[in-house]
Amino acid sequence: MRVLFVGHGPAHVPWIIPLAWAARLAGHEVRVAVRPQCVAPVTRAGLVAVPIGDEEAAGAAAARQLGLGPGRLKSRGESVAALDPDLGDALIEKMIAVADTLTDDLVAFARFWRPDLVVHDTAAAAGQVAAAVLKVPAVGHTWGVSLGVHCESEAELRPSYARLFERFGVDPLIGPSVWIDPCPPGLRPPHPVRRADMRYVPYSGPAVLPDWLRAARESERPLVCVTGGVTTSALDRVRDQVVASLRELGADVVLAVTGAQAAEAERQLPHDVRLVADFPLDVLLAHCDALVHHGGVGSGLLAVTHRLPQLLLPQNAFQEHWAHLVRASGAGDALAAEPAGSDAGADVFDAVRDLLTRPGYRRRAAALKDEIDRMPAPARLVEFLEECVRAGHTEVPTAVRPAAPLSEDEEP
Known part of the structure; x- marks a missing residue:
């Protein structure tokens, strides 16, 4: 099986390394497509990087001002279940703008290499375009948070998202998505996309112990x-x-x-x-x-x-x-x-x-x-990816139940 991983920015690359290596250790061919600034982290991890896009153009799209300044943190008595809708929408549009600078190179490589499956950072919408062009399954991979580009129904179709696919003459991916999610349930807000739990395995680069x-x-x-x-x-x-x-x-x-x-x-x-x-x-x-x-x-x-x-x-x-x-x-x-x-x-x-x-x-x-330890190891998710290729669709493994909340006398 050939698996094409598609990353986003430098802070996102470490999230996909464990599953990419698990796929390699299972005997599959793996390529990791990333922006030029992310090539070094991929190769330091011992994986094969595929540079895509022009860094200047991608950087300009990523540098868009979104009003991300601080000041939304509420009082201790107020909880938050989901990201502010306006902020979330702006971030997704920014992700799509970055993807627009990467899709030509990514689709060209995908047409050459012919992967059986695309695993894309949920912020890397270019991966969804490549999967649609090749008519292979696309599986998202979160970067610890429930945020990314997805379209669960026709009613949610964004014009900017549709345009990513139009220039390649394919229909946009619409319908139930699945995201591989290494975030423990106790830190995970509600989200409409189905999640396939994967144990969080940290990767933060090589070192010599001092x-x-x-x-x-x-x-x-x-x-x-x-x-x-x-x-x-x-x-x-x-x-x-x-x-x-x-x-x-x-x-x-x-x-x-x-x-x-x-x-x-x-x-x-x-x-x-x-x-x-x-x-x-x-x-x-x-x-x-x-x-x-x-x-x-x-x-x-x-x-x-x-x-x-x-x-x-x-x-x-x-x-x-x-x-x-x-x-x-x-x-x-x-x-x-x-x-x-x-x-x-x-x-x-x-x-x-x-x-x-x-x-x-x-x-x-x-x-x-403890929640993390109960989640399936990356090797188990490789089996899930293999099933996606065999079936041509995605079935989400049974979610791990969150740990019971602390009682009042146990609160910090």
Whole structure:
């Protein structure tokens, strides 16, 4: 079986790596089609990358201003079940605009290579076009959140979505979709698309384990990781305040940054704050006691896999949506973005002290990790993909039941 994986942006690529490797280990041929800026992460993972699209054109489409500024985070008493409809619609239109710059190259390669199946990042609508042109099954793969391009009925058909297919002379994919979803049910909002559960297997790149992570820590102080994920600049405005408040709390701090930002960050940090650059967050968090981050989905789920409490400092509306879900789950807390010039340190001090001293946060994170462990491994989903090819359609495996909610006396 030939499986064509189609990725979206740099933050999305790690999500599809485990299933792509599972397909390879099952003996199938795999190609991973991505924008040029994503080629290196794919090849570092030992997979075959297929560059598609012009990076300048794709980047221009991806850079569209959508009004993603912060300020939508509601009070602690208000929950959120789904992404703000206007924001969700704008994000989907942005995904379609990016796909429009990729479809020509992707369809050309698909016609040459003739895959039996297309597994596409749910943000990568170009994959749906290639599947329609070749008349093969298309299966979505979420990037931890229930958001992506889909069309469940004629009434939902977007003109921009239809145009992606029209220039290739094929009908747009309309009808029940299926998304492979590695997000545990306890962090998953309701969504009309059927989901095929897959165990979350973190992938954050290769590393050489440094000496300080090869032995027990001498310090008895809690170790707190601070990161902005692959977009580390997301926390630049409040980073110094966050680090200062953690040191005042008596915690050891490790700052995880990208290689491009390491030199500047190192010049500004106190001598007792450890800096790691381009180091897999999954490996680092195995040695930490808590995580403070920008509200990234990948960072948040990595904390869950290590049963760590987390504090989210969302810097845009989409990150606020994820912060809502984490806070509602009881596995962490979130602070609204502070106005420019304000002091976030005191709030961070109180919030992290709460995370480290109240066991309910860690207990709820552990419950979410148990949900992940009960989900089918990627190898099982390869069997599902094989069935899709044999049947020409998709059947969703039985969903894993979410863990029971905590009782009131168990809340953090």
